Amino acid sequence: MSEGTMHPRSRTVRPGRIVVGILVAALLVLAGFWAGRVTMQPPAVATDLPDAEVLVDVTEQTLGRQLNLNVTVSQPRRVLAANALTGVVTSVSDTGEVAVGDELYRVAGVPVRAVQGATPFHRALGLRDRGEDVRQLQQALVALGLLPAADGTYGASTERAVKTWQKQLGIAQSGRVALGELVAVPHLPSALSLDADVIGPGVVLAGGEKVVHGNVGEPTFVLRLSQQQARLVPESATVTISYQSHEWQAVVAGTENDDVGDTLFHLRAPDGGPVCGVDCGSVSTGGEIFVRSRVQVVPPTSGPAVPVAAITTHPDGTASVLVVDAAGTRTARPVTVLGSQDGVAVVDGVAEGERVQVLAAGNAARGAGAVDPAPPASSPEPTPER
DSSP, X not given: OOTTOOOOOOOOOOHHHHHHHHHHHHHHHHHHHHHHHHHHSOOOOOOOOOSSOEEEEOEEEEEEEEEEEEEEEEEOEEEEEEOOOOEEXXXXXXXXXXXXXXXXXXXXXXXXXXXXXXSOOOSOBOTTOBSHHHHHHHHHHHHTTSOSOOOSBOOHHHHXXXXXXXXXXXXXXXXXXXXXXXXXXXXSSEEEEEOTTTOOTTOEEOSOOEEEEEEOSOOEEEEEEOHHHHTTOOTXXXXXXXXXXXXXXXXXXXXXXXXXXXXXXXXXXXXXXXTTGGGXXXXXXXXXXXXXXXXXXXXXXXXXXXXXXXXXXXXXXOEEEEEEOTTOOEEEEEEEEEEEETTEEEEESOOTTOEEEEOOGGGTTTOTTOOOSSOOSXXXXXXXXX
C-alpha cells in the first residue's frame, strides 16, 4: 500500500455502551408490563355492607319528603277611592284585611268606612234618595245587623239604622251620610292600603287625595327555582301554601324558563281556580310578596318498613326479603315496594314485628338483588377446571 492511499477510520464499540442499552430496554419492558397490570386490574369495589348477617325488625313508618320554599305572589293594585273630606286627619287605622263597615281613617273626627259595592259614592245620602249607592249603604247596614233588608230607597227605617250606626261610632246622630264618609270596595273582606305619603295623623286634606288602594284581579302564585332546585320538584308535586291564618293547597299548572335560567312553576288550586279561592281578597301584595310553602316532592307512604339492603330484586322484576323466625329459619317472602327514601322502603308482604335479614358482606359477590328466593340446603363440590 502506498503512502498516498487513504484508509477509512475504524469505529470501536465500547462494551459499556452495550450494557447501558440493555438496561434501558429492560426497564422499558418492565414499565410496560407494570402499566399493563395496573390497567387490566379490575377496580376495587367499595361496600358498606356488614361483615356479618344483620337481622332487623320490621317497623311501621311513614316515608315522604318535603321542601320548604318561598312562593312569589303577585297582584296589581289600583286606587279605589279618593278622599272627599276636608280638614285635619285625626286618626288612621291599621289596614290589612278590611270587612264591611270597618273604619279606614278620620278627618276632623268623622270616620271614613268601607262598604262593598261597585258604584262610587258621589253624593250625600238622606231621606227619599234612591239609587244603587243607597242600596250599597243599606246592604252594609244589613250586614251589620242594623237593617232587615235593602230596597234602594232611603226611608225612615234606613234613617233609624244610620242613626244607630252613628251612635256606635260616637259621632253626631244626624241620620244622614255626608259625601266622603263611605268608600265603595268591589269585594269585602279585602286587603286595602292607605298611601302613607299622602295621609297620616295631623295631615291637612283638601279633598281629592288618592288614598285608598286595593287589589285588581286574582293573585298569581309562582314557585321560582334554580335549575338545581327544579330537578328536585316533579310536576306532580303538591304544594301547601301558608299565608297569615290561611292555608291553601296548590298543584303545578305549568312550567317555563325565564331569561336568567330559573324555572317558574305556575300554581293553581286543584280544581283549576286561583290558589287563594274565596280568600283572595285577603291577599295584600302591593306588587310582590313572598309566602312560605311546603312542597311534597315524595308522596307520603305508610306501612311496614325495612332497609333497602334487605330487599332482593330478581331478574323477572319481582322482589323478596328473607324473613327469619324465632327458630332462625330463613324464608324468602315476596314483597311489593310501595315507596323508599333514605335507605328505607315501605313494602307490602311483611308485618310489623317480623324480622328480616340484611345482606351481609360475605354474600356481596352475589350482589343485592341476586339472592335466590329459595337457597339450596347444600351445594355439590365444584369440579376443578382443566
